[in-house]
Amino acid sequence: xxxxxxxxxxxxxxxxxxxxxxxxxxxxxxxxxxxxxxxxxxxxxxxxxxxxxxxxxxxxxxxxxxxxxxxxxxxxxxxxxxxxxxxxxxxxxxxxxxxxxxxxxxxxxxxxxxxxxxxxxxxxxxxxxxxxxxxxxxxxxxxxxxxxxxxxxxxxxxxxxxxxxxxxxxxxxxxxxxxxxxxxxxxxxxxxxxxxxxxxxxxxxxxxxxxxxxxxxxxxxxxxxxxxxxxxxxxxxxxxxxxxxxxxxxxxxxxxxxxxxxxxxxxxxxxxxxxxxxxxxxxxxxxxxxxxxxxxxxxxxxxxxxxxxxxx
Amino acid sequence: xxxxxxxxxxxxxxxxxxxxxxxxxxxxxxxxxxxxxxxxxxxxxxxxxxxxxxxxxxxxxxxxxxxxxxxxxxxxxxxxxxxxxxxxxxxxxxxxxxxxxxxxxxxxxxxxxxxxxxxxxxxxxxxxxxxxxxxxxxxxxxxxxxxxxxxxxxxxxxxxxxxxxxxxxxxxxxxxxxxxxxxxxxxxxxxxxxxxxxxxxxxxxxxxxxxxxxxxxxxxxxxxxxxxxxxxxxxxxxxxxxxxxxxxxxxxxxxxxxxxxxxxxxxxxxxxxxxxxxxxxxxxxxxxxxxxxxxxxxxxxxxxxxxxxxxx
Numbered sequence: 001x002x003x004x005x006x007x008x009x010x011x012x013x014x015x016x017x018x019x020x021x022x023x024x025x026x027x028x029x030x031x032x033x034x035x036x037x038x039x040x041x042x043x044x045x046x047x048x049x050x051x052x053x054x055x056x057x058x059x060x061x062x063x064x065x066x067x068x069x070x071x072x073x074x075x076x077x078x079x080x081x082x083x084x085x086x087x088x089x090x091x092x093x094x095x096x097x098x099x100x101x102x103x104x105x106x107x108x109x110x111x112x113x114x115x116x117x118x119x120x121x122x123x124x125x126x127x128x129x130x131x132x133x134x135x136x137x138x139x140x141x142x143x144x145x146x147x148x149x150x151x152x153x154x155x156x157x158x159x160x161x162x163x164x165x166x167x168x169x170x171x172x173x174x175x176x177x178x179x180x181x182x183x184x185x186x187x188x189x190x191x192x193x194x195x196x197x198x199x200x201x202x203x204x205x206x207x208x209x210x211x212x213x214x215x216x217x218x219x220x221x222x223x224x225x226x227x228x229x230x231x232x233x234x235x236x237x238x239x240x241x242x243x244x245x246x247x248x249x250x251x252x253x254x255x256x257x258x259x260x261x262x263x264x265x266x267x268x269x270x271x272x273x274x275x276x277x278x279x280x281x282x283x284x285x286x287x288x289x290x291x292x293x294x295x296x297x298x299x300x301x302x303x304x305x306x307x308x309x310x311x312x
Numbered sequence: 313x314x315x316x317x318x319x320x321x322x323x324x325x326x327x328x329x330x331x332x333x334x335x336x337x338x339x340x341x342x343x344x345x346x347x348x349x350x351x352x353x354x355x356x357x358x359x360x361x362x363x364x365x366x367x368x369x370x371x372x373x374x375x376x377x378x379x380x381x382x383x384x385x386x387x388x389x390x391x392x393x394x395x396x397x398x399x400x401x402x403x404x405x406x407x408x409x410x411x412x413x414x415x416x417x418x419x420x421x422x423x424x425x426x427x428x429x430x431x432x433x434x435x436x437x438x439x440x441x442x443x444x445x446x447x448x449x450x451x452x453x454x455x456x457x458x459x460x461x462x463x464x465x466x467x468x469x470x471x472x473x474x475x476x477x478x479x480x481x482x483x484x485x486x487x488x489x490x491x492x493x494x495x496x497x498x499x500x501x502x503x504x505x506x507x508x509x510x511x512x513x514x515x516x517x518x519x520x521x522x523x524x525x526x527x528x529x530x531x532x533x534x535x536x537x538x539x540x541x542x543x544x545x546x547x548x549x550x551x552x553x554x555x556x557x558x559x560x561x562x563x564x565x566x567x568x569x570x571x572x573x574x575x576x577x578x579x580x581x582x583x584x585x586x587x588x589x590x591x592x593x594x595x596x597x598x599x600x601x602x603x604x605x606x607x608x609x610x611x612x613x614x615x616x617x618x619x620x621x622x623x624x
Contacts, residue, residue: 157469157482158500160493164483170469171479181472185581188470191555196518203512212505243503269497 002126005099005115006133012073012097014044020079021050021086025152025187027078028056030101030123033145034077036062037127037136044068050086059186060148061141073097076111078123080104101126121161124149128169143176147183156184194229195236201227202237202252212246214308218253218297225257242267249273249308253297261292262300271311279307314438317411317427318445324385324409326356332391333362333398337464337499339390340368342413342435345457346389348374349439349448356380362398371460371498373453385409388423390435392416413438433473436461440481455488459495468496506541507548513539514549514564524558526620530565530609537569554579561585561620565609573604574612583623591619 009015017034019027031047038045039062046068057063074095079085079102085092092098092111100111103126105118120126124146131138150170154162157170174180191199202217209216217240224234234254242250252265264280266273266289274289280303282291293300321327329346331339343359350357351374358380369375386407391397391414397404404410404423412423415438417430432438436458443450462482466474469482486492503511514529521528529552536546546566554562564577576592578585578601586601592615594603605612 158493158496160491162486162492164486167479167483167486171476171483174474174476174479179472180474181470184470189551189555190557192557193520193524196515196552196556200512200515200518203508203515206508206512208505239501240508243501244508245502245504 002115002117002129003133005101005113006130008097008099008113009038009073009075009130009134010041012043014068014071015046015073015075016068016071016091016095017045017047017075017077018079018085018088018092019047019049019077020084021088023049023051023054023056025056026122026124026149028054028060029145029147029149029152030127031077032060032062033124033127033142033149034075034130036139036142036145037131037134040136040139040142041134044071046071048088048091050088056148056186059183060145062145071095073099075099075101077101077127078103079110080107082110101130119163121159121163121166122150122153124153125166125169128172138172138176140176140178143173144178144183147173147178147180148187151180151184152187156188192229192233194227195233197227198223198229198233198237199240202240206241208244208246209305210309210312212244213248213312214251214305215241215244215247215249216251216253216301216305217241218301219255220297221255221257224255238265238267248312249276251304251308253300253304255297256292259294261294262297263290263292264300264304265290266308273311275311276304276307279310280304314427314429314441315445317413317425318442320409320411320425321350321385321387321442321446322353324355326380326383327358327385327387328380328383328403328407329357329359329387329389330391330397330400330404331359331361331389332396333400335361335363335366335368337368338434338436338461340366340372341457341459341461341464342439343389344372344374345436345439345454345461346387346442348451348454348457349443349446352448352451352454353446358383360400360403362400368460368498371495372457374457383407385411387411387413389413389439390415391422392419394422413442431475433471433475433478434462434465436465437478437481440484450484450488452488452490455485456490456495459485459490459492460499463492463496464499468500504541504545506539507545509539510535510541510545510549511552514552518553520556520559521617522621522624524556525560525624526563526617527553527556527559527561528563528565528613528617529553530613531567532609533567533569536567550577550579560624561588563616563620565612565616567609568604573606574609575602575604576612576616577602578620585623587623588616588619591622592616 019031035045098111100114103120107116238252250267277289280291331343347357410423412426415432419428513535550564562579589601592603
């Protein structure tokens, strides 16, 4: 099946590659690796991004712009559905041949040729295998980009999506001499000043209940504004209460900037937190869920603790 | 050479295995994996620890105690020198045959039979190879223990000591069906309440200088006492200033509990911080160094900033 996609791609001459909007490490690493692979096999290839100059481009190769006139193929990379192409949806649809390469199990196959492997930890893992079918040789530059992709989506091989195949591919990538520790430092070791301020504010609000079984942090809209934080800076704060060794349920309360609601996040390694969220009008997964509740942090906290204690 | 060690071990009947004191994931995972390997090949094997019930034993197999009378071989695991055996040094030396398996480049070969491979990211990696020479079969239990060892010492494959071989071995370990994400959660995702309190205190002291090129945190002896922190809880605080994306030099100032000195740590990815530490009477490596200076946090900070600015 992947061989079939490779055969389709082999026929193209000018290819545009489209990673999803709000580009992350997997889609960027995959897209720029694919560009280098296609160029190595004698094609013209260009990556078109939704956002200008994503920060991660600093650790990727092949990111210099290349104007392409008259492309005959568009490849969507790491896009679960066509909406993820954002404003570039028209570019995609106007192409004579469209290809969709992805690892999201929910992918609806929106292109003419689709390859979706939800067993792949990252789309970068699929691009590695595609490279072999295309007859390209793994260079340090391609390996660097694929490592960014795979390490991003596996949390540096920590998450449960990592498989033996992921590690076998990583071994091949390291053999090229890439500086993997520097990549990981960039991917996971860096915080903005805004993020550090929010971590401080969250830790100052840190509370535990029921002998440490419940750990809660909260962030006010004033604190978010003062920090100058972007949405991505507020995302990981729930990892602070989650990291408490006694915590069975971690809760993060975040005042919304748009309305008078509080955004509530739940995490657990042992309790079904989707039940808690559902009982409060929200939803999500067994281990990660959330809901929005109107009110002050104090009143919402009261309601959330009551609902949490019902499942503990 | 490792085959020779395997041949020596094959002749033993009752083996005691000694990981180093202040036991960490690599020495514990390696020691209990080796125990299971030796038992599988028909020997009696026991692990003797310096500290009682290390927390990590909760995620290892084969940790039940086994009394052994009349052992004919002692194997030191992950010990750079014989001092690392602590109070168990006599047990080691009283054995008819002694073996030393380690990956520290500074290992002085203190046993009768020594195998030191400083290219191995972890001693667990050597134990994996030894297993093959001993003719043992990789079980889920052995794989679990070796994964704890290897993931611990490589920071979950992030550090520069990780090689292609490390990933190839990890692939074999995952093939047995171990729950690697749970192991990584235990190894890296957990904080004590004391650690969280110290992180809060450190973030409340967070300061930057020279347009964010220098980032500093400090912790008072009062804060350390109040948190009830153990030495291991105070170690990682320098990662907070180090994570600031603009920081070239990260500094952590920690009041000593024993005297009126301040313990100063330096980290950098771009500047030689051993020079800074040396100029203040300390020492260390290019990327990580430290010194001890008598005085208050404020006076020490002044001296440290002055010395840091000289190398920036």
